[in-house]
Amino acid sequence: MIKAIFIDIDGTILDFEACVEESMRCGLIERGIEYKDEMLVTFHRINDVFWKDLEQGKITFEELLERRWATVFKELGIDLDGPEFESYFRRRLHESAIPMEGSFEILEYLKAKYRLFAASNGPHEQQVNRLEKAGMLRFFEEVFTSQLIGAEKPSSDFFRYCFNKVRDIRPEESVMLGDSLSSDMKGGNGFGMKTVWLNLKGEEKPEWVDYEIKSLGEIKNYL
Numbered sequence: 001m002i003k004a005i006f007i008d009i010d011g012t013i014l015d016f017e018a019c020v021e022e023s024m025r026c027g028l029i030e031r032g033i034e035y036k037d038e039m040l041v042t043f044h045r046i047n048d049v050f051w052k053d054l055e056q057g058k059i060t061f062e063e064l065l066e067r068r069w070a071t072v073f074k075e076l077g078i079d080l081d082g083p084e085f086e087s088y089f090r091r092r093l094h095e096s097a098i099p100m101e102g103s104f105e106i107l108e109y110l111k112a113k114y115r116l117f118a119a120s121n122g123p124h125e126q127q128v129n130r131l132e133k134a135g136m137l138r139f140f141e142e143v144f145t146s147q148l149i150g151a152e153k154p155s156s157d158f159f160r161y162c163f164n165k166v167r168d169i170r171p172e173e174s175v176m177l178g179d180s181l182s183s184d185m186k187g188g189n190g191f192g193m194k195t196v197w198l199n200l201k202g203e204e205k206p207e208w209v210d211y212e213i214k215s216l217g218e219i220k221n222y223l
């Protein structure tokens with residue numbers, strides 16, 4: 001019998017992409033720059049290169065913070081201070097909490113039937129703050145983050161920590177709900193949990209994923 005649902009945060013109940021867009025747009029407007037959608041595309045392209053370089057050890061995180069907005073502004077021909085915008089952007093993101101469509105209703109629904117835990121790869125204080133902002137913190141018994149635990153989904157260390165904390169529930173009595181195959185589904189499945197995949201991009205479901213949903217509302221078919 002299922003007793004608990006572990007729920008990913010970004011891309012599952014909070015719309016991180018929309019938070020990024022909002023933070024960038026508001027920051028530029030406040031600085032007297034007209035915002036255009038193509039600017040977000042440029043940001044993502046450059047940001048992806050910086051994160052790849054970071055993963056490959058070519059740059060440090062500090063260098064990424066120092067340089068990414070300067071690079072974006074240079075390419076867009078915008079005369080703004082990159083590092084200053086970076087610190088604004090990160091502050092704003094910290095406060096930004098735009099719910100995914102239907103997430104509030106589905107949390108109400110699940111809370112009435114199960115114990116709920118948040119399980120996120122992200123900075124702890126920021127994730128707690130964003131859930132609070134969205135009015136969602138009250139649904140969760142605990143917020144588990146990779147920063148708190150010192151290990152990320154899909155690693156078994158992440159889930160071992162959670163189940164050590166929640167001793168009266170076993171993995172097979174739990175569901176991992178999330179949008180990422182590589183972190184949420186792999187991690188939950190690898191630890192013996194049931195998995196529900198929020199597949200918004202219509203990708204192909206691997207057979208080892210238990211259930212696939214195309215919108216949060218569909219979860220009622222399974223839970």
Ligand SMILES: [Mg+2]
Pocket residue numbers: 008009010011012178179180
């Ligand atoms: Mg996610």
